[in-house]
Amino acid sequence: MGAAPAGAAQGAGTIAPGVTYKQFDVQGARGLTHAHLLTVDLSNTRVRLDLLYPGAVAARSAVSKLADAQGAVAGINGDFFNISETQHPGVEATGSTNGPAIASGHVLKASVPDGQRFGPAMPPGTTTRDVLGVGTDRRARMDSMSLTGSVRTPVGRLPLGGLNQYALPVDSIGAFTSDWGSVSRVRATCGTDEERAAPCSEDTYEVTIRGNRVVSTADTPGKGAIAAGTTVLVGREAGAQRLRKFFKGEPVTVSHRLVASTSRVPYRFALGGYPVLKGGSPLAGLDNTAAAVRTAVGIANGGKRLLLFALNGAPDYRSKGLTIAEVAAEMRALGSVDAFSLDGGGSTTLVAREPGSSAVSVRNHPSGDAERPVPNGIGVFQTS
Numbered sequence: 001m002g003a004a005p006a007g008a009a010q011g012a013g014t015i016a017p018g019v020t021y022k023q024f025d026v027q028g029a030r031g032l033t034h035a036h037l038l039t040v041d042l043s044n045t046r047v048r049l050d051l052l053y054p055g056a057v058a059a060r061s062a063v064s065k066l067a068d069a070q071g072a073v074a075g076i077n078g079d080f081f082n083i084s085e086t087q088h089p090g091v092e093a094t095g096s097t098n099g100p101a102i103a104s105g106h107v108l109k110a111s112v113p114d115g116q117r118f119g120p121a122m123p124p125g126t127t128t129r130d131v132l133g134v135g136t137d138r139r140a141r142m143d144s145m146s147l148t149g150s151v152r153t154p155v156g157r158l159p160l161g162g163l164n165q166y167a168l169p170v171d172s173i174g175a176f177t178s179d180w181g182s183v184s185r186v187r188a189t190c191g192t193d194e195e196r197a198a199p200c201s202e203d204t205y206e207v208t209i210r211g212n213r214v215v216s217t218a219d220t221p222g223k224g225a226i227a228a229g230t231t232v233l234v235g236r237e238a239g240a241q242r243l244r245k246f247f248k249g250e251p252v253t254v255s256h257r258l259v260a261s262t263s264r265v266p267y268r269f270a271l272g273g274y275p276v277l278k279g280g281s282p283l284a285g286l287d288n289t290a291a292a293v294r295t296a297v298g299i300a301n302g303g304k305r306l307l308l309f310a311l312n313g314a315p316d317y318r319s320k321g322l323t324i325a326e327v328a329a330e331m332r333a334l335g336s337v338d339a340f341s342l343d344g345g346g347s348t349t350l351v352a353r354e355p356g357s358s359a360v361s362v363r364n365h366p367s368g369d370a371e372r373p374v375p376n377g378i379g380v381f382q383t384s
Contacts, residue, residue: 015352016073016382018044019323021363026311026330030291030320034312036350036364037334038074040380042138042182043304049134051103051269052078052377056181057164058094060373063349067360072379074352074360076308077295079272080119080343081375082166085187087197092184092223094166097375098128099272100145100258103135108179109164110147111272115194119343123324124285126274132297132340133270134261139303142275143263149175149256151233158242160187169193170201171238175231175254184223189236205240207233207252214250217243271376273297277330277339288325293318293367294310294344296327298336298376307334308378310350313367345369346372350380 012022018041026035040047052066052075053059060081067075079097098117101108111128129144149160151173161172168174168188176185192199206218209231221234231254235243246252260267276283276296298307309331311321323329324341331339346368351360361373 001073013355014321015128016047016380018047019074019380021074021352023363026322028291028320028322033317033320033322034035034314035104035330036310036312038076038308038350038352038380039302040306040308042134042140042306046383048073048381048383049269049306050379050381051271052379053101053103053108053135053375057101057179057375058096058166058181058183060095060375062371062373063377064351064360064362064371066377067351067379070379071381073362073382074380075377076310076342076350077347077374078342078378082118082187088187088190089202091187091190091200094138094164094183095375096164096185097272100129100131100259100270101272101376102133102267102270105266105268107163107256110162110258111145112165112167113169113193116191116196118133118196120290122274123276123283128272130274131270131272133267133370135265135267139265140299140306141303142278142299142340143270144146144261145258145270146261147256148259149254151253152253153246154251160254160256161239167191167196168234168236170236173233173239173243175233175256176226177231178226178228180226182223182225183220185234188234189221196286201236203237203240205235205243207243207246209233209252212251212253214246214248214252216248217246243383254255273340273342275338276324276341277331277336280332280337282325282328282332286325286328290324291321291323291326292344293321293335293348294327295342295348296331297340297342298331298334299338300335307331307378308350309334310348310364313346313348314365318367343374347374349374
């Protein structure tokens with residue numbers, strides 16, 4: 001059963017030029033639940049979108065704190081993330097997201113292998129490389145982004161398998177920069193491309209590059225903040241064996257970028273999740289059994305209108321929620337042509353400023369009765 005179209009709005013109002021808010025009831029298979037919706041008109045040049053994040057990839061904060069720190073007038077939570085490491089005792093959870101992330105045109109990270117993904121099972125045909133973003137042309141799109149990069153030495157060029165991500169492909173080399181944060185890099189060498197819970201690799205190596213020269217090496221990945229202008233290379237299995245050939249003082253150049261599969265327009269911001277609606281049609285194989293508190297984003301008007309959607313997690317609604325299939329149906333009923341699922345459950349949070357306020361307030365009720373710290377989100381900003 002798909003979700004019913006949105007009912008009569010309650011508490012509707014203007015948040016800022018081009019930004020409106022409303023809340024309404026949605027009928028799902030499990031019963032009546034409550035939704036909150038921000039509508040953003042990107043054709044209005046007084047509003048823009050960007051990534052909310054706490055200044056590091058491997059860090060978390062409440063959506064309201066992220067919004068206020070960056071001066072956003074509204075926002076919602078973002079991508080699914082590495083929230084625990086019970087399958088790898090003694091290994092620190094990173095708090096880093098599954099998918100790529102771009103903030104203000106700057107590439108922060110790439111995606112983990114599909115088998116390392118945290119969160120519910122993905123619909124058929126979707127991957128951790130899927131993103132939702134807004135280009136420099138101010139149009140929102142769903143896309144897919146792959147990392148392309150290399151480690152160049154005097155004797156040759158090695159492929160780069162990761163960038164600031166909590167899990168590296170088997171046999172690869174990953175780069176960590178100052179964007180990563182201070183969290184341990186050990187988790188990047190745990191699991192396999194198919195199994196997140198597989199043991200951590202016993203064959204690892206780390207090389208630190210500063211000023212395009214090797215300055216130090218180590219047998220195991222370290223932790224601590226990485227200085228600006230410094231890159232730490234982490235290798236596992238065959239990647240570790242290649243890094244062991246590096247020597248102190250050797251010239252090394254590391255390059256990396258994210259390549260979009262569809263758009264040739266550069267992205268101002270992007271974050272991960274997965275598509276549920278494309279071209280007005282739900283994706284095949286969407287789950288219609290597991291109802292939960294959800295966060296989603298809809299795209300309408302050729303990418304000029306964005307719908308930021310979050311369910312209420314208050315006790316009266318917590319056990320109801322919507323299935324992913326119902327989310328797709330509801331986003332279509334609200335006018336979306338494309339729609340994208342973000343992290344839900346205890347992460348689902350929608351914030352917006354009250355008229356005349358300098359700080360945002362939480363508009364939905366988080367299902368944990370308090371905001372869960374999250375690694376990123378979508379921020380709505382008013383421009384001068």
